[in-house]
Amino acid sequence: MQVLARRWRRKGYTIALVPTMGALHNGHLSLIKRARRVADKLVVSIFVNPTQFGPREDYSRYPRTFAADKNKCLAGGADVIFCPTPETMYPPAFGTWIEMDELTSKLEGAARPTHLRGVCTVVLKLFNIVTPDVAVFGQKDFQQGVVIKRMAADLNLGVKIIIGATVREPDGLALSSRNAYLTTVQRQTADVLYRTLTWAKEQIIAGKNRPAALVRHMTEVIELDSGFKVEYIEFADPWTLKRQKVIEPQTVVLIAAQLGRTRFIDNIIVK
Amino acid sequence: MQVLARRWRRKGYTIALVPTMGALHNGHLSLIKRARRVADKLVVSIFVNPTQFGPREDYSRYPRTFAADKNKCLAGGADVIFCPTPETMYPPAFGTWIEMDELTSKLEGAARPTHLRGVCTVVLKLFNIVTPDVAVFGQKDFQQGVVIKRMAADLNLGVKIIIGATVREPDGLALSSRNAYLTTVQRQTADVLYRTLTWAKEQIIAGKNRPAALVRHMTEVIELDSGFKVEYIEFADPWTLKRQKVIEPQTVVLIAAQLGRTRFIDNIIVK
Numbered sequence: 001m002q003v004l005a006r007r008w009r010r011k012g013y014t015i016a017l018v019p020t021m022g023a024l025h026n027g028h029l030s031l032i033k034r035a036r037r038v039a040d041k042l043v044v045s046i047f048v049n050p051t052q053f054g055p056r057e058d059y060s061r062y063p064r065t066f067a068a069d070k071n072k073c074l075a076g077g078a079d080v081i082f083c084p085t086p087e088t089m090y091p092p093a094f095g096t097w098i099e100m101d102e103l104t105s106k107l108e109g110a111a112r113p114t115h116l117r118g119v120c121t122v123v124l125k126l127f128n129i130v131t132p133d134v135a136v137f138g139q140k141d142f143q144q145g146v147v148i149k150r151m152a153a154d155l156n157l158g159v160k161i162i163i164g165a166t167v168r169e170p171d172g173l174a175l176s177s178r179n180a181y182l183t184t185v186q187r188q189t190a191d192v193l194y195r196t197l198t199w200a201k202e203q204i205i206a207g208k209n210r211p212a213a214l215v216r217h218m219t220e221v222i223e224l225d226s227g228f229k230v231e232y233i234e235f236a237d238p239w240t241l242k243r244q245k246v247i248e249p250q251t252v253v254l255i256a257a258q259l260g261r262t263r264f265i266d267n268i269i270v271k
Numbered sequence: 272m273q274v275l276a277r278r279w280r281r282k283g284y285t286i287a288l289v290p291t292m293g294a295l296h297n298g299h300l301s302l303i304k305r306a307r308r309v310a311d312k313l314v315v316s317i318f319v320n321p322t323q324f325g326p327r328e329d330y331s332r333y334p335r336t337f338a339a340d341k342n343k344c345l346a347g348g349a350d351v352i353f354c355p356t357p358e359t360m361y362p363p364a365f366g367t368w369i370e371m372d373e374l375t376s377k378l379e380g381a382a383r384p385t386h387l388r389g390v391c392t393v394v395l396k397l398f399n400i401v402t403p404d405v406a407v408f409g410q411k412d413f414q415q416g417v418v419i420k421r422m423a424a425d426l427n428l429g430v431k432i433i434i435g436a437t438v439r440e441p442d443g444l445a446l447s448s449r450n451a452y453l454t455t456v457q458r459q460t461a462d463v464l465y466r467t468l469t470w471a472k473e474q475i476i477a478g479k480n481r482p483a484a485l486v487r488h489m490t491e492v493i494e495l496d497s498g499f500k501v502e503y504i505e506f507a508d509p510w511t512l513k514r515q516k517v518i519e520p521q522t523v524v525l526i527a528a529q530l531g532r533t534r535f536i537d538n539i540i541v542k
Binding site for chain 2 (some may be wrong): 002006009010012093094095096097098099100101102103120121124125128129150151154155156157158240
């Protein structure tokens with residue numbers, strides 16, 4: 001991949017990268033199509049990255065669906081599907097990590113202490129192998145997008161980071177590979193996260209600016225019938241992720257909630 | 272610099288980088304000349320990197336001699352001298368760091384806990400800006416060389432790391448920008464570090480393989496008349512820096528010693 005990418009660069013081609021963990025759904029496909037439009041060559045990487053999973057998380061049971069993934073990549077116009085093995089990405093002597101200040105320790109970082117370190121490290125490795133001009137990530141992992149933009153700026157990566165809009169089911173549930181873990185019963189109420197996010201957005205547009213009351217109501221609605229347990233609901237600056245004690249006109253509302261053994265996250269931008 | 276480097280790459284030129292903190296001496300010049308031979312374009316960076324100095328170290332008094340440095344770079348055949356400011360390299364929001372496991376916490380890392388983190392971070396930033404095929408570092412900072420090779424491998428940098436031999440004064444003192452801190456009296460005995468290193472090498476070649484006796488004798492000789500205070504003397508595997516409890520035929524002998532307010536390091540390879 002690295003040799004091919006260098007050959008492309010020497011010929012003057014621009015390169016776009018969509019890093020994924022496979023189990024591709026239409027959310028990924030929309031990122032792939034977006035990336036297809038912005039560069040000459042398109043690489044989709046499929047790598048279930050062990051270092052971004054915590055010890056009690058779902059690394060081993062994470063869905064792996066390569067045959068279907070391949071079709072989606074080709075339908076999206078990928079030139080190359082890059083699928084390294086864990087052993088080549090992390091040989092036994094491996095020991096170099098990208099660490100960040102508070103940005104990676106709050107929100108997702110609070111629940112998953114090494115998650116964003118693993119994400120940054122694998123993304124930097126993929127960038128160095130694929131040498132993209134542009135990389136496309138999904139908005140659903142909002143904090144991940146902020147963190148990667150920050151890494152790209154801090155380390156002078158020279159890679160443009162594009163965040164593609166979240167694709168949703170008709171009822172609003174954000175597409176996610178982990179939706180496959182939902183039972184039919186759980187699925188029926190899983191749209192509650194997005195319903196409360198859109199409710200919060202309406203409240204903010206209507207002038208509400210105190211987080212506490214909104215959080216209380218949202219938590220009640222979410223936990224009422226669904227079996228979800230809310231982990232955090234937060235109103236933050238969309239660029240720095242600084243928590244807003246008074247909600248400002250430009251804000252991102254971030255939710256994480258647990259349903260059975262699985263964590264779900266979603267968010268909505270107000271501006 | 273980043274724009275120029277990308278233009279070079281598009282034209283098919285290879286690029287070599289010699290990262291320095293300025294105060295260039297003939298050791299640097301030999302690295303520059305070495306780099307000149309291995310690529311089409313040669314960049315020498317001059318940046319006194321604040322993040323690799325500890326809070327009580329010599330960042331502010333580190334020698335800055337740009338006019339003389341410029342002449343040395345040109346004499347060595349540099350195409351570009353890249354001199355970023357601390358403010359552009361570390362804007363206020365900066366917060367991304369390269370961290371490594373034990374390799375950066377022992378030896379120099381024990382005395383200077385954030386030193387190698389600062390080195391790795393700035394070197395990665397310089398690599399991303401200059402996009403070199405090859406980078407040349409000096410053997411005097413032996414651990415730094417091992418660490419950077421490890422970072423390059425772990426992060427798939429695709430940059431070849433060359434370690435250039437240490438250049439010495441006629442009496443054996445390794446050239447260092449910090450030699451400028453030596454008084455005339457201190458200078459007279461400063462060669463003792465290298466004298467004991469060559470003595471140790473002879474002992475190892477003669478079959479001695481117990482570190483304790485060698486360390487004791489070397490420490491005595493170094494501290495006897497010179498004013499040096501030995502910080503560590505260690506026998507380690509030259510690739511992994513694993514300490515050798517029994518000295519093996521292939522070893523690197525590493526020394527750090529303090530003279531007045533200044534730390535000096537040196538090393539010798541036995542093979």
